[in-house]
Amino acid sequence: MKKLLMAVSVSVALMAGTLNLKVDNSNLHRIAPNQNGLVMSYSSIVQKVIPSVVNISTEKVVETKIPEQFRRFFEDPFFKRFFGPFGNVPDKPQKHKEFALGSGVIVTKDGYIVTNNHVVAGATKIIVKLHDGRKYTAKLIGTDPKTDIAIIKIDAKNLKPITIADSSKVKVGDIVLAIGNPFGLGETVTHGIISALNRNSIGLNDYENFIQTDAAINPGNSGGALVDLKGRLIGINSAIISRSGGNNGIGFAIPSNMMKFVITSLIKNGKVERGYLGVMISNIDSSKAKLYGIDHGVLVNKVEPKSAAEAAGFKPGDIIVEVDGEKVKNAGELRNKIAFKGPNSIVHIKVYRNGKYITLNAKLKALKTKVEKIENVKLLNGLTLKEEKGHIVIDQIKPNTYPAMVGLQKGDVILRIKTVKTGKWVDIKSIDQLKKLLKDLDRGDTLMEIKRENSIFIIQM
Numbered sequence: 001m002k003k004l005l006m007a008v009s010v011s012v013a014l015m016a017g018t019l020n021l022k023v024d025n026s027n028l029h030r031i032a033p034n035q036n037g038l039v040m041s042y043s044s045i046v047q048k049v050i051p052s053v054v055n056i057s058t059e060k061v062v063e064t065k066i067p068e069q070f071r072r073f074f075e076d077p078f079f080k081r082f083f084g085p086f087g088n089v090p091d092k093p094q095k096h097k098e099f100a101l102g103s104g105v106i107v108t109k110d111g112y113i114v115t116n117n118h119v120v121a122g123a124t125k126i127i128v129k130l131h132d133g134r135k136y137t138a139k140l141i142g143t144d145p146k147t148d149i150a151i152i153k154i155d156a157k158n159l160k161p162i163t164i165a166d167s168s169k170v171k172v173g174d175i176v177l178a179i180g181n182p183f184g185l186g187e188t189v190t191h192g193i194i195s196a197l198n199r200n201s202i203g204l205n206d207y208e209n210f211i212q213t214d215a216a217i218n219p220g221n222s223g224g225a226l227v228d229l230k231g232r233l234i235g236i237n238s239a240i241i242s243r244s245g246g247n248n249g250i251g252f253a254i255p256s257n258m259m260k261f262v263i264t265s266l267i268k269n270g271k272v273e274r275g276y277l278g279v280m281i282s283n284i285d286s287s288k289a290k291l292y293g294i295d296h297g298v299l300v301n302k303v304e305p306k307s308a309a310e311a312a313g314f315k316p317g318d319i320i321v322e323v324d325g326e327k328v329k330n331a332g333e334l335r336n337k338i339a340f341k342g343p344n345s346i347v348h349i350k351v352y353r354n355g356k357y358i359t360l361n362a363k364l365k366a367l368k369t370k371v372e373k374i375e376n377v378k379l380l381n382g383l384t385l386k387e388e389k390g391h392i393v394i395d396q397i398k399p400n401t402y403p404a405m406v407g408l409q410k411g412d413v414i415l416r417i418k419t420v421k422t423g424k425w426v427d428i429k430s431i432d433q434l435k436k437l438l439k440d441l442d443r444g445d446t447l448m449e450i451k452r453e454n455s456i457f458i459i460q461m
Contacts, residue, residue: 042229052162055128057126060123103182103225111154116223116236117148118148147258165233176194178226180237182218192213197211198329210253211253239252275338275367277362297321307365312363314362319351319352323337338364347361348361378443385431413450415450447460
């Protein structure tokens with residue numbers, strides 16, 4: 001079975017509370033071959049980048065608990081009669097340590113390091129090992145699971161931050177190097193080409209705009225650098241598609257422009273604030289595009305009341321074709337472009353309406369997200385719910401809990417419920433509403449309508 005594995009010049013200065021990013025916006029360097037048509041060595045590029053790439057090792061404490069049904073089985077007198085005492089089976093969660101390794105990239109002289117969220121998620125201790133052998137305990141500054149980006153900081157001197165490139169100038173066919181420090185033994189370097197851009201339907205993160213490359217990105221290289229032939233960062237290596245766990249020639253990196261937006265927000269505000277337009281959208285396939293007389297765009301199905309879109313004059317049936325002069329080919333691209341403009345930004349959106357192109361100017365609002373771990377509602381215990389854009393999504397689910405036993409899964413959208421109290425279906429718009437409706441209900445008293453990917457079905461709770 002195919003597996004998904006989670007595998008500029010940048011100078012950030014905090015002066016008088018201001019974050020300054022110095023970016024090298026010149027065109028990407030594309031190699032000129034020698035007289036024999038061959039590239040002889042990448043040595044100068046590698047030597048430039050290596051001091052900016054670090055090894056990251058993490059330690060976290062996790063709890064495991066034997067499911068109640070198994071514990072009772074082992075303690076049953078009938079079992080003990082034939083198989084003897086199994087020993088004391090703990091009824092409380094048992095704690096143990098887990099360790100993980102990854103890579104990171106130095107982005108400031110004063111110690112800020114970017115890596116993947118999945119490298120440091122849940123860590124109780126983060127150790128950074130530099131290229132020259134120095135080791136430091138790092139402080140977690142902030143994480144953004146939606147893009148799989150995290151920023152940590154060490155108290156060190158004489159650091160060499162990596163240079164950043166404008167990832168929007170990357171082209172399919174560009175030669176790139178993937179550089180990491182996965183096991184603390186030293187750097188790894190692989191080379192390849194960019195095979196695709198704007199990959200946004202992989203299913204790894206909420207916000208995806210991956211650079212796809214055939215440069216080998218193996219386990220432990222997560223958080224490492226993808227660089228151009230000037231040694232400038234164009235992406236953070238994040239994942240591979242593999243059937244075996246090793247490299248199969250399809251790796252994904254988070255573009256440097258997306259990374260800049262995220263780490264700037266995390267360092268300055270401690271969180272990431274994204275722009276929100278307020279439209280429900282869907283992709284347009286080639287046959288529909290021909291009917292409309294266009295070759296690309298995203299269809300607006302619904303405009304939310306009191307949203308930025310309503311204020312700008314959007315209507316159902318509009319086809320969004322450009323945002324600030326950049327083409328929009330699918331719903332994922334539009335979502336990314338709007339989100340990373342940030343709240344209060346004014347965007348100029350070109351739409352196709354009734355056979356004509358018009359431009360609508362929208363002042364984006366903030367995308368509001370609420371995440372809550374449920375602990376005091378019997379039917380929901382073990383769930384972490386996310387409330388976003390009026391939808392309630394299961395963000396996390398603990399194994400061996402009642403919600404897991406009845407078939408709920410991470411990513412499920414809770415649409416509506418019917419209980420013995422309500423006697424009718426009720427649309428669910430908030431976490432607080434759901435908790436109130438299910439409070440003190442017994443198992444079997446509730447029907448829950450769930451949307452999972454493209455399917456809708458009902459689960460009895």
